[in-house]
Amino acid sequence: MSEPKPAILIVDDNEDMVRVLIKIISRKIKADVRGATSGTEALELARQSRPDLVITDVRMPDMDGLDLLESLKQLDETIAVIVITGYGTVESAVKALKNGAYDYFQKPFDNDRLVHIVKMCLEHSRLREENRRLQNRLKEEAVSYGIVGSSPKIKQVLDLLARIAPSDVTVLIRGESGTGKELAARALHAMSKRASRQLVTVNCPALPEQILESELFGYTKGAFTGANKEKKGLFLAAHRSSILLDEIGDIPVSIQTKLLRVLQEKEIRVLGSTTNTPVDVRVIASTNQDLEEKIKKGLFREDLFYRLNVVTVSMPSLREIPEDIPVIANFFLKKYSAKYDRGTMTFSRDAVKYLMSCKWPGNVRQLENTVKRAVLLADSQEIRATDMPPIDPRDATLQEHGMPCFENLPYKEAKSRLLSFFTKQYLSRALEKTGGNVTAAAALVGLERQALQRILRRYGIKSAEFRKSTNKNA
Numbered sequence: 001m002s003e004p005k006p007a008i009l010i011v012d013d014n015e016d017m018v019r020v021l022i023k024i025i026s027r028k029i030k031a032d033v034r035g036a037t038s039g040t041e042a043l044e045l046a047r048q049s050r051p052d053l054v055i056t057d058v059r060m061p062d063m064d065g066l067d068l069l070e071s072l073k074q075l076d077e078t079i080a081v082i083v084i085t086g087y088g089t090v091e092s093a094v095k096a097l098k099n100g101a102y103d104y105f106q107k108p109f110d111n112d113r114l115v116h117i118v119k120m121c122l123e124h125s126r127l128r129e130e131n132r133r134l135q136n137r138l139k140e141e142a143v144s145y146g147i148v149g150s151s152p153k154i155k156q157v158l159d160l161l162a163r164i165a166p167s168d169v170t171v172l173i174r175g176e177s178g179t180g181k182e183l184a185a186r187a188l189h190a191m192s193k194r195a196s197r198q199l200v201t202v203n204c205p206a207l208p209e210q211i212l213e214s215e216l217f218g219y220t221k222g223a224f225t226g227a228n229k230e231k232k233g234l235f236l237a238a239h240r241s242s243i244l245l246d247e248i249g250d251i252p253v254s255i256q257t258k259l260l261r262v263l264q265e266k267e268i269r270v271l272g273s274t275t276n277t278p279v280d281v282r283v284i285a286s287t288n289q290d291l292e293e294k295i296k297k298g299l300f301r302e303d304l305f306y307r308l309n310v311v312t313v314s315m316p317s318l319r320e321i322p323e324d325i326p327v328i329a330n331f332f333l334k335k336y337s338a339k340y341d342r343g344t345m346t347f348s349r350d351a352v353k354y355l356m357s358c359k360w361p362g363n364v365r366q367l368e369n370t371v372k373r374a375v376l377l378a379d380s381q382e383i384r385a386t387d388m389p390p391i392d393p394r395d396a397t398l399q400e401h402g403m404p405c406f407e408n409l410p411y412k413e414a415k416s417r418l419l420s421f422f423t424k425q426y427l428s429r430a431l432e433k434t435g436g437n438v439t440a441a442a443a444l445v446g447l448e449r450q451a452l453q454r455i456l457r458r459y460g461i462k463s464a465e466f467r468k469s470t471n472k473n474a
Contacts, residue, residue: 005030005031005032006029006031006032006052006053006122006125006126007031007032007034007049007050007051007052007053008025008029008031008032008033008034008051008052008053008054008055008118008122009033009034009035009036009042009045009046009051009053009054009055010022010025010033010034010035010036010055010056011035011036011037011038011039011041011042011054011055011056011057011060011065011068012035012037012056012057012060012084013037013038013057013059013060013061014037014057015035015037017057018035018036018037019035021035021055021114022034022035024111024114024115025114025115025118028115029115029118029119029122031122034051038060038061038062038063039056039060039062039063039064039065039067039068039071040062040063042054042056042068043063043068043071043072043075046072046075046076046079047075050075050076050078050079051079052079052080052122052125053079053080053081053082053102053118053121053122053125054068054072054079054080054081054082055081055082055083055084055118056068056069056081056082056083056084057083057084057085058083058084058085058086058092058093058096059086065083065084065092065096066092066095066096066099068081069081069083069096069099069100069101070099073099073100077100078125078128078129078132080102080121080122080124080125081096081100081101081102082101082102082103082104082105082117082118082121083096083097083101083103083104084104084105084106084107084109085104085105085106085107086106086107093106102121102124103117103120103121105117147161147180147183147184147187148324148327148328148331149321149324149327149328150323150324150327151316151321151323151324153316153320153321154316154321154324157184157313157314157315157316160311160313161184161187161188161191161313162191164188164311165187165188165191165192166191166192166193168192168193168282169310169311170263170282170283170284170285170307170308170310170311171185171188171283171284171285171310171311171312171313172285172286172287172308172309172310172311172312172313173185173284173285173286173287173312173313173315174286174287174288174312174313174314174315175286175288175314175315175316175317176288176315176317176363177288177362177363177365178362178363178364178365178366179315179316179317179318179363179364180315180363180364180365181246181286181288181315182201182244182246182286184286184313184315185199185201185242185244185246185284185286186199186244188242188284188313189241189242189244189282189284192242192282194240194241194242194282197240197241198241199238199241199242199243199244200234200237200238200241200242200243200244201243201244201246202215202216202234202243202244202245202246203246203247204245204246204247204248204250204251205247205250209252209254209255212251212252212255213254213255213258213271214231214233214271215233215234216233216234216235216255216258216259216268217233217235217258217268217269217270217271218230218231218232218233218234218235218236218268218270218271219231219233219270219271219272220270220271220272220273221272222272223270223271223272223273224271224272227272233268233270235262235268235279235281236268236270236277236279238279238281239279239280239281240280240281241281241282242281242282242283242284243281243282243283243284244284244285244286245259245283245284245285245286246286247286247287247288247289248285248286248287248308249287249288249289249291249294249300250289253298253299253300253301256300256301256304257301259304260301260303260304260307262279262281262283263283263304263307263308264307266278266279266280266281267279283308285308291305292305317360317363318360318363318364318367319359319360322356325355325356325360325367326347326352326355326356328364328367329347329352329355329367329371330347332367332368332371332372333345333346333347333371333375333383336371336372336375336376337375340375340376342375342378342381343381344381345375345378345381345382345383346381346382346383347382347383348382348383348384348385350384350385351374351383351384351385351387351388353385354385354388355367355370355388370388373388374387374388377429379432379433386428386432420459423455423459424459424461426445427441427445427452427455427456427459427461428461428466430444430445431461431463431466432466434466435466435467436463436464436465436466436467437463437467438452438453438456438463441463
């Protein structure tokens with residue numbers, strides 16, 4: 001299927017000039033060329049069918065070329081404009097360039113120069129439109145990976161990802177835990193020229209130094225005791241693709257040196273080999289650490305940092321984008337209600353208010369787990385605040401299923417708080433299911449009624465509140 005021909009509109013109050021220009025351009029360029037003999041007529045034609053290019057004279061009685069240029073740009077800024085000027089109106093042509101005209105040519109004009117300018121202008125417009133479509137498609141791809149929101153900071157992230165994705169530039173993604181650094185990396189790869197090949201992800205902190213080195217670079221048979229066969233490293237597996245070095249701040253200095261060689265020379269040395277192997281890999285790194293501080297302490301190579309930090313993508317915390325919390329929460333609500341076949345679910349007003357009031361120390365990951373849990377456990381299609389787990393601002397992260405992490409607390413305190421969290425959630429859910437009926441709840445959880453009442457009093461859980469909630473929503 002051939003591409004549609006570009007549309008060109010010639011504007012001059014001299015009908016003979018319009019006919020001449022149409023003839024010259026049509027002979028050399030495959031385009032739909034039309035004419036108008038006044039600025040007013042031209043503007044009306046532009047409103048009806050947007051031309052790709054307007055070639056206009058400056059001096060016309062009803063609306064001069066500069067006024068037409070301004071009106072066209074207000075109508076559609078993507079319409080390109082070339083101005084025709086006489087010797088005495090070059091100043092007007094310069095003014096037109098400042099106001100957005102692509103170029104100008106003087107009367108009497110050279111036919112070949114005119115055609116050359118028109119061709120260049122149409123190609124420029126085509127590339128700009130193609131780039132605009134690509135930018136929009138790339139941003140849609142990013143959203144499909146879970147990077148959602150309309151705050152200025154999120155828009156900046158999406159715009160930056162869209163601009164750098166087509167290149168092979170090394171990218172460092174920075175941000176707190178749970179801000180979506182891996183999502184950004186996956187979106188970046190999906191929008192790149194390497195998207196047809198799988199992104200290779202390396203969880204740097206999860207592997208001991210010796211294993212990490214062999215995983216990254218591979219080894220030959222007999223390279224060390226136990227190396228009974230050749231192993232292909234992850235850099236070779238990522239050849240012509242991208243590799244994500246997740247939490248690169250935890251890589252040992254000895255491996256940092258070898259990683260620097262990869263970035264500088266675009267080659268690796270397999271363990272046990274005496275030769276280097278070239279690799280074509282785009283490196284994406286992520287970290288939640290202060291690498292500059294690690295450099296000062298001698299824990300991270302400064303030259304490696306500058307090799308990685310070619311372009312930095314900073315993922316904002318939820319504290320920085322509170323206006324996006326409802327948007328992100330609804331994104332996850334739609335995702336998990338479909339995944340778990342819960343139909344169309346919504347948040348109640350008090351649930352949204354609750355989500356907005358939380359500190360979210362675990363950021364987007366914590367919000368996602370909270371919404372997922374609510375989708376699984378909610379009794380109705382409307383998720384209420386009571387369907388959410390209490391968020392303790394002292395807890396820095398959430399584990400996979402929304403359970404608070406108390407790893408920084410002493411054992412006894414962590415155990416006490418974890419037991420309290422479980423008991424409150426477990427018994428609250430039982431009371432919700434029984435409408436606040438303690439006897440029925442006791443039978444449901446396998447306790448004597450009096451034993452359940454003692455536990456409820458100890459943790460301050462009032463069965464009456466669940467009866468009120470049930471009656472109110474009945």
